[in-house]
Amino acid sequence: xxxxxxxxxxxxxxxxxxxxxxxxxxxxxxxxxxxxxxxxxxxxxxxxxxxxxxxxxxxxxxxxxxxxxxxxxxxxxxxxxxxxxxxxxxxxxxxxxxxxxxxxxxxxxxxxxxxxxxxxxxxxxxxxxxxxxxxxxxxxxxxxxxxxxxxxxxxxxxxxxxxxxxxxxxxxxxxxxxxxxxxxxxxxxxxxxxxxxxxxxxxxxxxxxxxxxxxxxxxxxxxxxxxxxxxxxxxxxxxxxxxxxxxxxxxxxxxxxxxxxxxxxxxxxxxxxxxxxxxxxxxxxxxxxxxxxxxxxxxxxxxxxxxxxxxxxxxxxxxxxxxxxxxxxxxxxxxxxxxxxxxxxxxxxxxxxxxxxxxxxxxxxxxxxxxxxxxxxxxxxxxxxxxxxxxxxxxxxxxxxxxxxxxxxxxxxxxxxxxxxxxxxxxxxxxxxxxxxxxxxxxxxxxxxxxxxxxxxxxxxxxxxxxxxxxxxxxxxxxxxxxxxxxxxxxxxxxxxxxxxxxxxxxxxxxxxxxxxxxxxxxxxxxxxxxxxxxxxxxxxxxxxxxxxxxxx
Numbered sequence: 001x002x003x004x005x006x007x008x009x010x011x012x013x014x015x016x017x018x019x020x021x022x023x024x025x026x027x028x029x030x031x032x033x034x035x036x037x038x039x040x041x042x043x044x045x046x047x048x049x050x051x052x053x054x055x056x057x058x059x060x061x062x063x064x065x066x067x068x069x070x071x072x073x074x075x076x077x078x079x080x081x082x083x084x085x086x087x088x089x090x091x092x093x094x095x096x097x098x099x100x101x102x103x104x105x106x107x108x109x110x111x112x113x114x115x116x117x118x119x120x121x122x123x124x125x126x127x128x129x130x131x132x133x134x135x136x137x138x139x140x141x142x143x144x145x146x147x148x149x150x151x152x153x154x155x156x157x158x159x160x161x162x163x164x165x166x167x168x169x170x171x172x173x174x175x176x177x178x179x180x181x182x183x184x185x186x187x188x189x190x191x192x193x194x195x196x197x198x199x200x201x202x203x204x205x206x207x208x209x210x211x212x213x214x215x216x217x218x219x220x221x222x223x224x225x226x227x228x229x230x231x232x233x234x235x236x237x238x239x240x241x242x243x244x245x246x247x248x249x250x251x252x253x254x255x256x257x258x259x260x261x262x263x264x265x266x267x268x269x270x271x272x273x274x275x276x277x278x279x280x281x282x283x284x285x286x287x288x289x290x291x292x293x294x295x296x297x298x299x300x301x302x303x304x305x306x307x308x309x310x311x312x313x314x315x316x317x318x319x320x321x322x323x324x325x326x327x328x329x330x331x332x333x334x335x336x337x338x339x340x341x342x343x344x345x346x347x348x349x350x351x352x353x354x355x356x357x358x359x360x361x362x363x364x365x366x367x368x369x370x371x372x373x374x375x376x377x378x379x380x381x382x383x384x385x386x387x388x389x390x391x392x393x394x395x396x397x398x399x400x401x402x403x404x405x406x407x408x409x410x411x412x413x414x415x416x417x418x419x420x421x422x423x424x425x426x427x428x429x430x431x432x433x434x435x436x437x438x439x440x441x442x443x444x445x446x447x448x449x450x451x452x453x454x455x456x457x458x459x460x461x462x463x464x465x466x467x468x469x470x471x472x473x474x475x476x477x478x479x480x481x482x483x484x485x486x487x488x489x490x491x492x493x494x495x496x497x498x499x500x501x502x503x504x505x506x507x508x509x510x511x512x513x514x515x516x517x518x519x520x521x522x523x524x525x526x527x528x529x530x531x532x533x534x535x536x537x538x539x540x541x542x543x544x545x546x547x548x549x550x551x552x553x
Contacts, residue, residue, distance in 0.1 A: 036121035037061040037091070046129045053102075053133050057095040057109050064090040066116045072208065073114035076107065077178050104134030106232070108192050112181045113155065126181065130192035138232035142190045144239035146202050146220065147533055149186040156182045156204040158190065158241070159211065163197040163226065169524035171199055172213045172248070185535075195229045199525060202241045213522070218243045221520040223530045242531045246522045251321040253330035254299075256314070258337060261431075262372075263303040269321035270298035273400070281315040282307070292372055292401035298322075304372045304402060304431050309338040323519070346434040347371045349425050351407075351443035358448045358499065361414070365407040365421065365443075372402040373436075374429050379405060382425070388418040415450040448499065454540035456503065457494040458549030460487045464530070468510045469553070470517075471495070476502040476537055484515075498540045506533040507553050 043058040044051045067088045074086065074095065082098040101107060110128035130137065142160070149156050159176035166174055177198070180190040205217030213219065220241035227236055247269055254266040273293060280287040280303065291303050301319075317329035352366035353359065367383075376382075385393040385407065393413070398406040413419065426439040460469055466487055473495045474482040487493040508517050509530040520528035532553055538546055 033117070033119045034121060036123045037063050037065050037115060037117050038123060039127060042129045044129070044131045046131070047137065048131045049135055049137060051101070051131045051133050053100040055101065057129070059093045059127070061091045061093070061115070063117050065093065066118055069114050069116040070111065073111045075110050075112070075179070077110070078102070078105065078107070101133050104132070106130060106132045106138040106192050106194060108178070136232070138192050138194045140191065140193050140195065140229045140232055140234045142193060142227065142236045142239055144188060144237065144241070146182050146186040146188065147240060147242040147531060149182060149204070149243055154204055155207070156186070156202060156243070157207060157211065158182060158188045159201045159203055160190065160193060160198045161201070163199065168199060171201065171525055172522055175210045193229060195232050195234070197226050197228045199226050200239060200241065202243060204243060213248060215245065215248050217245070219246055219522060220244060221522060221525065221528050223527055225527045240532065242528060244519045246519070247321070247323045247325060248523055251319070251323070251325040251327045253316060253327065253332065256332060256334050263305055263334065263336070265301045265303065265316065267299055267301070267319065267327070269323065269325070271301065272320050272322045275320045277318040279316070279318045282312050289399050289402055292403040305336060307336050307338060309336060311335050343430070343432040344434060346436045347373050347428070347430045348437050349441055351421050351441065353443060353445050355445065357446045358452065359445045360497070361412040361447055363409070363413060367405040367407060367423065369403045372431050374431065376428060382423050383407065384422045386420050387414070393419065413447050415447055418444060418446045420444045452499060452542045453496065454498050454500055454542055455494060455496040455545045456498065456505070456538055456540060456549050457492070457545055457547050458551060460491040460493065460507065460551045460553060462491070462553040464509050464553065466491055468513060470508055470510050470515070471551070472506040472508070473498070474504045474506070475499070476504060500540055500542050502537040502539055504533065504537055505549065505551065506531065507551055
């Protein structure tokens, strides 16, 4: 009996030991594994020449690798006609091509930065080898940086498209000839590319051996129309790009529909209301400022109509999308049912100011209604804008749309002054005849103390035309706040009126001299303007000039 029990215990212990040995995960106990796998050896070796055309490619790693991350991330340049077989045995990966490799050709077998161990630790750098089936190998190198890249779960890629046998205005419909991933700082390096002319794009989106472009993805076009490797040993540096969302299709009118007693017009892209000069025409009658937009639905434009139930011919034009594309005039037949909407509540209204203190001297105030209101002919007379001593502030009023107006001081405000605004809003009615909820509204704010300001000065070192250089200064705390200036003819610049804090400096080359950064386009393929940002933030203190911020561009 005792003998049988001892035998049973022995087999239980042996089974447990064998189970632990067979596990692909981390061994129990000890410090947590936070280091990804790296390459121990490869067959053939990196840079090897005269590799047999019928070869098995092998990677040996420092630890077992997750087979799913290996199978899903292998890329081969130039591509093979048939997908190779991949065999994985713990830390060894074998790639077995189903065809002979081409003669006198440089091959790249790469897993990018996607290989993981079983604790989901990724490799620190790119996992790849390059070799040649001939007695020479392409040793070219292209490096640069992807600007505006913030490290996240998705990997960003730099794509290289050969100009051979491609429609250069439709590159996104081809698979790239080569690609490489960027590191966490946006830097990239692609090597062993064969000589030729290439267009360079960047891509941050769905990627499985090739990008799948969509308008929701962030992409980038190069600062130059193309790069050229004149031999297999060329080196090209500072091939930089800047991430952006690009339209893949034309800016068009989509449809209209009635909702809550209003006509909604839907478009293919978000509208840039600052640059658009919108005009609606119903049966030949032009409707002025009869529209407004909802920030929560940037594809929609809303229209208030006082029409009988019937079909009407509508025309809309003057719209520009956020990508700078102007829409062609659109015509549509709308069915207006003149629905009976029961609305007994008047519109709310308020002044919109950037803050209550430390307001800048060029502040523009917005008067915002919560819903469309009837035309207000005497709005300026209803507004009282004074300083702390009851001195009137001269201003103009500009209607944005049927729900909002801008109040613009005709000259800059003064330092450290409390300003007060009030408006009589009684007898202002919404489109259902309801009077505003309030009869008077008010607001106040204090402008910034001049002594709080600091400044940044320096110089620009460039071979480009200084007359086309534009410097951007963006607050780290308020990312939407950015100031642009141009340097003097000798390259010296000074950025003043800066609130204390950290600032990011950027610079771009305004090739077309329109004052705006030109992002280029994917379709047709058009290069963007040259750009560079400087990763180290500049500190600004009150009553202090941060000097010698020198920019090499």
